[in-house]
């Protein structure tokens with residue numbers, strides 16, 4: 001092959017590789033849009049591609065009905081998780097047969113009721129923490145309307161202090177309060193999470209910069225394994241405390 005032919009061949013190969021890479025990137029971006037380009041609907045979770053959950057029995061119907069009402073009528077100012085994120089909490093709780101779920105950040109009880117959908121089947125309990133009395137009162141009413149108030153203990157006050165009262169073992173710890181406080185909650189509660197238990201952290205995408213210490217801790221400890229889901233929306237960090 002002449003020198004000229006070799007140069008033409010190399011240039012053609014380079015162009016082909018660049019085009020293939022651009023195609024792969026664009027299909028990856030369609031599946032997982034980069035955070036800076038995500039749409040408002042994706043962040044609020046209203047652009048779900050999932051079919052809605054189907055109630056299996058009257059108990060599920062009551063709980064799902066109350067969740068639907070809260071989503072339509074109350075979510076303004078409540079900083080609730082999206083319905084899809086709620087379904088992930090339910091799936092994880094039921095699949096590890098969790099009996100004791102600890103939530104930091106109750107708000108009006110929306111995420112707590114998703115946990116209760118699972119706990120009503122596993123025979124478990126939710127201990128949820130809230131600093132704001134107005135939201136806590138609303139949560140109590142919502143737990144009652146969903147018929148899950150017997151599954152819930154609501155602890156009022158600053159969770160950085162009140163978590164010291166929590167008994168072990170915790171099957172699932174869900175962090176969804178002050179984002180800069182996640183590391184403190186992890187340090188105080190990780191010893192009480194059972195081996196094989198999960199630590200779930202909400203807003204790992206949109207509030208990632210406020211919880212860098214937490215993200216570093218759960219991704220660099222050999223005793224933990226962490227994956228991030230729904231990264232294109234608010235993001236949930238799922239951390240396994242290894243056995």
Ligand SMILES: C[S@@+](CC[C@H](N)C(=O)[O-])C[C@H]1O[C@@H](n2cnc3c(N)ncnc32)[C@H](O)[C@@H]1O
Pocket residue numbers: 078079080081104105106107108109110111112129130131132135157158159160176177178181
């Ligand atoms: C993002 S909202 C929780 C939303 C809720 N998990 C849901 O999806 O329905 C955060 C809540 O944490 C509460 N919070 C913030 N700092 C707190 C603290 N130090 N102790 C307890 N609750 C706190 C806020 O008052 C607020 O209601």
